[in-house]
Amino acid sequence: MSTSSFTMPFAGNDLNACEHERDPKELQAFLNDPKAKAMLLDRGRPALLPEGGLKWVKPNDLIGQNIADPGPLFLGKQGDVPVFAFSISTENALTEIESFQDMRVVAAQLSPMELALAGQAKSLFDWHDEHRFCAKCGAGSRGNRGGTTRQCDSCGAAHFPRVNPVTIMLVINGDDCLLGRGHGWPEGSFSALAGFVSPGETIEEGCAREIFEEVGVTIKSPRYVFSQPWPFPSQLMIGLICETDDRELVIDANEIEDARWFSRDEVEAVFAKRSDAFKRPPRFTIAHQLLRHWLKEG
Ligand SMILES: [Zn+2]
Structure with a gap:
């Protein structure tokens, strides 16, 4: 950001990352929160409403659906609203009605905050997609801490997203x-x-x-x-x-x-x-x- 009136596109994310509230129990409580909301992405493309803007759903409505690794991605809290992102496949019947769009094409249809959140989610999902195996020992790894890290249960290494x-x-x-x-x-x-x-x-x-x-x-x-x-x-x-x-x-x-x-x-x-x-x-x-x-x- 260069001035107070200007937000760089994809920047300006105002979420509290809740770094100290990311154990499985705390994450489950956030998922169950009636105020919680989740965006959907298919291969990095967010689901949009027909009139533009991100489509938000209740995270619990997605449980049991075909959710890709790392499962619910907890981006943080916006005020008292837990914000999640889910990576799903449009081959899934649930998503037939959704409209998934490349952010480079529809950037103008998203508010600056939506663009920042969807960008953060895309970067993290892309990282998970390409880091399924531990770089230290080669065993399969899993998403941890709400999808902000990956954990190898074979050698104990923790892996962090790259920028x-x-x-x-x-x-x-x-x-x-x-x-x-x-x-x-x-x-x-x-x-x-x-x-x-x-x-x-x-x-x-x-x-x-x-x-x-x-x-x-x-x-x-x-x-x-x-x-x-x-x-x-x-x-x-x-x-x-x-x-x-x-x-x-x-x-x-x-x-x-x-x-x-x-x-x-x-x-x-x-x-x-x-x-x-x-x-x-x-x-x-x-x-x-x-x-x-x-x-x-x-
Ligand atoms: Zn390992």
Whole structure:
């Protein structure tokens, strides 16, 4: 979050995680609470109401249904309302009437809070899906503590969800900014350059390395702006603005398809929908918010 009036899409989750109320007995009491509510996700896609907004159900209505590992995912409490998420399959008759949608398509139909909660649930379910076996001994593991950890009963190891840091940066030269496009992107789409932070790197070093690898440009003074939890599957996007004196681009065609300098006027015109010089990144992305931030700074 950069200002009080702005919530970064997928951020702003206000739940109390109830870290000290997650033993099986306490979780059962939360499930039985008449105020409790649960969202449904199928392969990371939340169920929506026909008019938009998350569809909420009573957790107890789902007991006995075909609920995927790790079972009821306890996200925490919103005031005195226990909030759960369930991963289910649309092959299940229960869910035929539901409408499951990719959050990248329907982000605008969800409130900021719903987007944050559904994003958190998706990241955790994706992690469970890919960590069914203990990384230490190879035995099957199970969800624990309401689905926020996994436990191996064979060797006793506890496993915790991963968040992968990614730097995403707007490179600036004078009044121009550098945008690139990946292979296979929709025609005309350009966005900020981005890359995973590698072991042994600071955020600033990761940012400088990625830019040099992708476009051959040396940057100076990377400046942190804001960050975003990105649930596809579980990145922390770290938004930076950095300057360079290099105008000449040496594009690595293995990494990206194209990169170009765009003037502030061009970007402003695209954001005001007065120009289609390029297709801007969608509003729910940190790249969109970085570009907006830069326009406001100018
Ligand atoms: Zn183990």
